[in-house]
Amino acid sequence: MNALRRHRALSLIWASEPGIRGWFSTVNHTDLGRMFIVTAFFFFVVGGLLAMLIRAQLATPHSAFAGPDIYNQIFTMHGTIMMFLFAIPTFEGLAVYLLPKMLGTRDLAFPRLTAYGYWCYAFGGTMLLVSMLLGIAPDGGWFMYPPLSGAIHSPGINTDFWLIGITFVEISAIAAAVEITVSILKYRAPGMSMDRMPIFAWYALVTALMILTGFPPLILGSVLLEVERAFGLPFFQADLGGDSLLWQHLFWLFGHPEVYIIFLPAAGVISTVLPVMCRTTLLGYGWIVAAAVALAFLSFGLWVHHMFTTGIPHMGLAFFSAASTLVAVPTAVQIFAWIGTMWRGRPELHMPMLHILGFFVTFVIGGLTGVMVAVVPFDWQAHDTAFVTAHLHYVLFGGFVFPVLAGLYYWLPHVTGRRRFFRLGEFAFALIFIGFHVTFLAMHWVGLMGQRRRIPTYAPEDGWTAINLVSSVGSFVLAIGLAMVLFDIILNSVTAVRGRRDPWKAGTLEWAMILPPPAYNFASLPQVTGRDPLTRDPDLTSRLARGKGYLGRPRHGWRETLTVDVATGHPDFHVVYPSNTRLPIVMSAITGLFFLSLLLKLYWLTPLALAGVAVLACRWVWTLGRADDLPAQDIGHGLSLRPATATDRAPGWWGSVFLLTANATFFGSLLFGFAFLWTVAPGWPPPAWFTPSVLEICIGLAGAATGPIAIRWAIQAVRREANAMPALAIAFAAAGAIGVACAAMMLRAPDPGGHAYGATLTVLSGYGLFHAGLVALMIAVLIAKVRGGLTSTRRRSDFPVVGLWVDYLAATGTLILLVGHLPGFLS
């Protein structure tokens, strides 16, 4: 089989459906990565237009351009869109597109999940856009502080759009994070040990883990606030035992890591692109990985620095001030490692390099003003002024937009297979750079003169007129520059001449393929022996195309790949991916229906939508099953691998581990909220504690003790080809027992609308009840699979997955029951 015939055979297997139909049924990471990035840049344009409206409003005093009502919607949506609908999805898009190619494999771990995440993002973003077109967009600021965003002070539907729409979009972030983590750990080319991974993969891994632990507090906050608005459970109302500070903690517990979730992927782009631009390798690979990990840990200790003015004791402030300044250290390590890389190499001024220089200048200024606001007395003055607005734009534009533009120009030849022909980009860069600094240097200045953030207008006596006008003019120069970049990219994508393979002479694997990339990435998978495989072996691309690597023989119409051992990169199992399907888009549409029913208060529709999602989810797992055992598969070079279903640690198990990590963070945040209200909120202790019941607690704890034992018994049984049914039946009953105990607690909880205590117990027991139902459903599906003959000792990987969820239910159920019943016993 020659290279061309292999290409045709593989394309037939891997290609999405032709034409526009393919968009809706594709599960291919190249397609979905491009769709993510294009959608994200669409939202970037929308957010940018909103920014232009803000600057038009502030250009002159007493501006009558937009009234306060509209202006509040404009700046709220500007922040919301840039954070949630541009920055995070751009990272997801880059990672989805690049990672399998950089790691030398053919797709991400869960192709259908990639598609599901994309559609959740597209539908959720559309919801927010619709609210804006109807003039009922969120207007409480992107941070949505209650009580301003509560039902009393914001009775309209505006806030609900934010809380529900963003939670819907968040599903895609969690899905992508699980996907990226498992893909990096398990789906790599043979021989690619952790320390041979391209540096971008390290950054993506750290970022994904941060999303899994950073986003759940926000999701929890949104759920609680929406429940308060819709059903009157007073989590944030001070007169009923709630506390608006709880929102601030939950929000910034997400909000600060978010800044680094945005910065780290951009730093990953720089660490990848800069050495190539300097014709050398990255200085201090290990140090940079350590710095990224340190940044991730430190960023979770910083959230309080957004709350320096909320009256937190000064010693507390000292701790968080120290942590906030300390975070500059790992950042400095990266910056100087990059500069060191430039010194060891010979930098060349290509387009990506220009934007990297833009990054250096802008980001360093942003970092320095950041250290200023980390000093508590300075922050007491600068907080909530235009100075902070200017600072955060230096950090985010410098630390994200410039690197992303560098990456865009760097990987554009990869996506299009063309060479840049028109030279608009250089001129656009000059406009962006000058426009940006004029806009935001002026904003620092006017902030120090006392201009507050978020005011719709000001008076001529304030003396800010000239500076604001300069800032607005600068912003229009910046906008023209960005528009030119988009124009340049579109023009060069459709008209320019075909380019070479590996135009930058890079060493990473994404360049070891024909361009634009084929649906299957690599005709055969490489054996990796170092960090820059393509530098070591310039002939690699054609050898892989000729099928000299692993899995070079198309067979059975399978989308095949292999997984590797996490640390060493030795191949361990053989995987067959699912192929094109509309299941993801349908399922995310039904998920959207669920959120829509909450938004429009059509509560009769909510259970129907939930049932629809459950049915589709069952179908999702069912279609992967096989009725017969597959033998070990020959993957070439004398190696053969067993299918991943024949193990206890299949990709699905890893996915569940990381999904449960996010879930546990959510649950932990809920417990934190309970403890916070109890100790800090006014109006505690509540009028009456929950009346404890020995019977209920015994039923629940019996279930929590039996479930994990029964499911282990089932795992043993299927491994020995014995009958697993009795064990599964017991596990099912155990989940039911936990559900019954939680339901009893929910029914008997003190009036949830009367005090935050009753409200918290209701949510806690609801959480337990939901998980009991979920686990029961999983066990039921497993029982059906056993009856349908879809399991055997070589097809047993579902059992340990369900085992994880049973264990999780037992642990959280126990905690919920103890937290609910114990205070009553003790008092």
Place this chain on the structure above:
Amino acid sequence: MLLSGATLIFVLVTGLVALPFLRRKGTASERHEIRTWVIGLGLAFPMTVLAALLAYGLVIGERLLPYPGDAVVEVAATGSRDGWIFTYSDAADRTTSAVLHIPAGRPVDVAITTEDVIHSFWVPRLAGKLDAIPGHVNVLRIEADAPGTYQGLSAEFSGPGYANLTFTVTAHDGAGWRAFLVGKTE
């Protein structure tokens, strides 16, 4: 001082970025490079600067804290979306809106809270800002060196009308303050 230090660091970094374009390719060993760039400039340099800065901030911050003393005047500020209301512990019957009266030259503790959404009490020339949070009372120490009027602002977004949520602080001399307390000043 913050500004000049920041400018100095900025010039240093941009200089280091620009230099490699002008000079020939470096020849130092990897170990030497790590020692210079990562350990020297990346770790030691920021740690030194930041430790100094942090200590400075804490000392200043400590000086701004409200410590009890016999000369302290106590007032209360309550935010609302209709404007600020001020009450005085030295004159229980006096309530003013939109104007806070204080004596000049004496430390004043402002007990800040709100009756609706979150606001922030800020008189830029007298002190930093502190939030007014439902169900909590935060105490801010302010002091006016000389009699006069000082502009005050709400500094936390509070919905429509936020831009106009301002107040003034009137600092009296000794006689003026006594006159205010007995109700002779409006």
